[in-house]
Amino acid sequence: MANIRFESVRKVFGKVVAVNDVSLEIKDGEFMVLLGPSGCGKTTLLRCLAGLERVDGGRVFIGDRDVTDLPPRDRKIAMVFQSYAVFPHLTVFDNIAFGLKMQNRPRDEIKRRVEESARLLELTELLGRYPAQLSGGQRQRVAVARAIVMQAAVLLMDEPLSNLDALLRLQMRAELKRLHQEIRATTIYVTHDQVEALSLGERIAVMQNGRIVQCDAPMKIYDYPANKFVGGFIGTPPMNFLSGIVHVNGGGTTVIVGESHIVPAPAIAPALAAKNGQPILLGIRPENLTLVPSQQANTIRARVRVIEPLGSHKLLTVQVGNEISKVSVAPDERVALDDEVWLHVDPEKIRWMDASTGEVIH
Amino acid sequence: MKRFTHWSPRYLFSRVLLYGAAILFAVWVLAPLYLIALAAFSRRQAIYVYPKPLLPLDFSTDTMTFFVTSTGVLSSVSNSIIVALATIVLGLLLGAPAGYALARFQFRGRDLFQIALLVTKMFPIAILSIPLAVSFIQFGLYDTLLGVVLIHTAMALPFVVLVTRSVFFGVPHELEEAAMTLGCTRWQAFLRVALPLALPGLAAAAIFTFMISWNEVFAATILTVQNRTLPAQVLTQLNDSPIYYRYAGGFFMIAPALVFIFIIRRYLLNLWGPMGK
Numbered sequence: 083m084a085n086i087r088f089e090s091v092r093k094v095f096g097k098v099v100a101v102n103d104v105s106l107e108i109k110d111g112e113f114m115v116l117l118g119p120s121g122c123g124k125t126t127l128l129r130c131l132a133g134l135e136r137v138d139g140g141r142v143f144i145g146d147r148d149v150t151d152l153p154p155r156d157r158k159i160a161m162v163f164q165s166y167a168v169f170p171h172l173t174v175f176d177n178i179a180f181g182l183k184m185q186n187r188p189r190d191e192i193k194r195r196v197e198e199s200a201r202l203l204e205l206t207e208l209l210g211r212y213p214a215q216l217s218g219g220q221r222q223r224v225a226v227a228r229a230i231v232m233q234a235a236v237l238l239m240d241e242p243l244s245n246l247d248a249l250l251r252l253q254m255r256a257e258l259k260r261l262h263q264e265i266r267a268t269t270i271y272v273t274h275d276q277v278e279a280l281s282l283g284e285r286i287a288v289m290q291n292g293r294i295v296q297c298d299a300p301m302k303i304y305d306y307p308a309n310k311f312v313g314g315f316i317g318t319p320p321m322n323f324l325s326g327i328v329h330v331n332g333g334g335t336t337v338i339v340g341e342s343h344i345v346p347a348p349a350i351a352p353a354l355a356a357k358n359g360q361p362i363l364l365g366i367r368p369e370n371l372t373l374v375p376s377q378q379a380n381t382i383r384a385r386v387r388v389i390e391p392l393g394s395h396k397l398l399t400v401q402v403g404n405e406i407s408k409v410s411v412a413p414d415e416r417v418a419l420d421d422e423v424w425l426h427v428d429p430e431k432i433r434w435m436d437a438s439t440g441e442v443i444h
Numbered sequence: 445m446k447r448f449t450h451w452s453p454r455y456l457f458s459r460v461l462l463y464g465a466a467i468l469f470a471v472w473v474l475a476p477l478y479l480i481a482l483a484a485f486s487r488r489q490a491i492y493v494y495p496k497p498l499l500p501l502d503f504s505t506d507t508m509t510f511f512v513t514s515t516g517v518l519s520s521v522s523n524s525i526i527v528a529l530a531t532i533v534l535g536l537l538l539g540a541p542a543g544y545a546l547a548r549f550q551f552r553g554r555d556l557f558q559i560a561l562l563v564t565k566m567f568p569i570a571i572l573s574i575p576l577a578v579s580f581i582q583f584g585l586y587d588t589l590l591g592v593v594l595i596h597t598a599m600a601l602p603f604v605v606l607v608t609r610s611v612f613f614g615v616p617h618e619l620e621e622a623a624m625t626l627g628c629t630r631w632q633a634f635l636r637v638a639l640p641l642a643l644p645g646l647a648a649a650a651i652f653t654f655m656i657s658w659n660e661v662f663a664a665t666i667l668t669v670q671n672r673t674l675p676a677q678v679l680t681q682l683n684d685s686p687i688y689y690r691y692a693g694g695f696f697m698i699a700p701a702l703v704f705i706f707i708i709r710r711y712l713l714n715l716w717g718p719m720g721k
Contacts, residue, residue, distance in 0.1 A: 134621050154624040167622035171640045180636075184627035232626070 084235030092139035100126040102292035115283035123292040160229035199231040310440030322407040340403040365433035368410040483691035511692035520677035528657040543608025611645030
């Protein structure tokens with residue numbers, strides 16, 4: 083069993099609070115992604131788990147063991163570093179065998195396990211080479227092989243793909259996913275790339291300023307961001323935010339956006355009604371806006387400012403009042419620059435947020 | 445656009461300039477060495493011949509043999525080697541950990557320490573010599589090799605610390621962290637990863653230390669009477685010797701240093717094939 087538990091973990095560098103009372107539980111065998119912009123504390127949190135940083139407060143558990151005060155070697159973890167940290171003075175074989183040799187495993191077991199993990203990462207032909215003779219992608223695979231050969235219950239990865247070129251990154255992403263399905267180690271994966279997070283994670287913990295702002299399944303995070311930051315961070319292009327004013331009229335609640343009226347979904351209407359007359363934010367994904375030929379219920383008037391054909395779809399930049407929105411439409415959609423268009427939105431797909439705090443209204 | 449082919453005049457010109465400069469520097473260094481060697485291996489009278497022959501037409505080992513067999517020379521050579529090697533060992537043992545600490549850790553007084561290292565080099569050894577001699581006599585270190593080793597180590601330490609600092613700075617900390625996640629203690633990670641990678645740089649530090657100790661005259665002259673190192677011996681002995689012995693002595697000082705550098709030079713080159721950029 084290797085579930086992981088952070089209990090109000092705190093890490094301070096001088097005056098900067100890198101990790102601010104983070105509590106998080108990761109299930110045995112789960113693939114958890116820590117996602118956030120640079121400086122949000124995700125790597126520090128990972129290093130606290132690895133034992134490379136001492137926590138300034140809180141406890142860290144792996145399985146039932148309190149590992150807070152243990153050195154890295156006693157935590158039964160394996161780690162892949164952003165820079166790969168492949169040992170330049172050792173061959174690929176000796177790199178992968180390094181950890182097993184430290185455990186004084188018998189020679190034939192080392193050979194068998196090294197060859198096994200080399201095969202898993204297609205390094206068999208390269209075992210005799212030195213890292214300087216490898217490409218970046220190959221070095222990255224050596225770093226992964228060196229970690230999985232340990233058969234540790236916990237596998238930590240710190241932005242392992244960020245130094246690869248785009249095509250290779252796409253390949254390795256799928257490789258890592260396959261690998262996890264094969265070995266089922268509890269994995270914590272740190273990245274700032276939201277596409278990686280969505281594609282790999284069973285759950286994603288989104289971090290900002292040393293705190294976890296939301297932790298959920300990828301599609302939950304995508305569809306129901308907890309606040310404006312998460313909505314804006316995840317998705318390419320990110321979520322659109324339009325401002326509106328709540329208007330309660332008789333029994334009905336409407337929200338006025340520009341000159342248009344949106345009728346919120348019945349479930350959310352009472353919560354919105356409480357903010358009568360107040361400004362509010364509408365979070366809408368670009369693919370949830372559709373072009374319609376004329377004004378109808380729940381449409382917003384906009385003017386097309388930029389058209390970007392992207393192959394599988396067309397990305398429009400439109401102006402709504404004084405605000406800019408992105409709209410994703412079919413590649414054959416007939417639309418011209420400076421056209422005035424009507425955007426229809428399904429009220430169920432709108433995330434309503436407090437205009438001042440950016441928090442979602444339930 | 446102008447084409448810059450292999451045989452264009454501009455290319456040839458730049459090559460000629462480059463090689464010309466390289467040859468000039470090589471001659472600058474090698475010519476004195478050659479002239480000293482020439483004089484050391486000629487008969488005594490050859491030194492006074494004018495114009496001087498530039499080829500060893502008058503080859504003889506007489507001068508060298510006489511110099512080498514004269515009293516004190518051979519024992520001073522072995523003294524010098526012992527002192528230099530001991531200084532390397534002691535200097536690296538004391539200096540490398542300091543360099544490592546400066547490269548790896550942020551601590552209070554780190555910058556002050558680095559400046560203090562340089563300040564010690566500003567302090568003239570001549571001023572220290574009398575108090576040093578007095579204390580060495582008190583401690584029973586006077587006229588011992590250990591005493592010379594200690595003073596040479598003290599002189600070499602700032603260099604060793606600063607050189608090893610940049611050496612360890614060049615070894616990414618993540619490599620040691622990776623070793624620690626793979627089952628090493630901090631100390632094992634240092635021994636198995638940082639140290640082997642730092643070896644070429646440490647070899648360079650060893651060469652520096654060797655040169656400092658091998659060439660050091662002043663302290664060695666003042667602190668010893670019987671157990672002289674080679675420079676101290678040569679200095680006192682050759683002061684009242686004819687000029688041809690001085691050439692023999694000069695050559696004798698250069699040769700072991702050259703041999704040492706040739707041996708250790710291998711470690712300056714890469715030990716494990718071509719390293720990345």
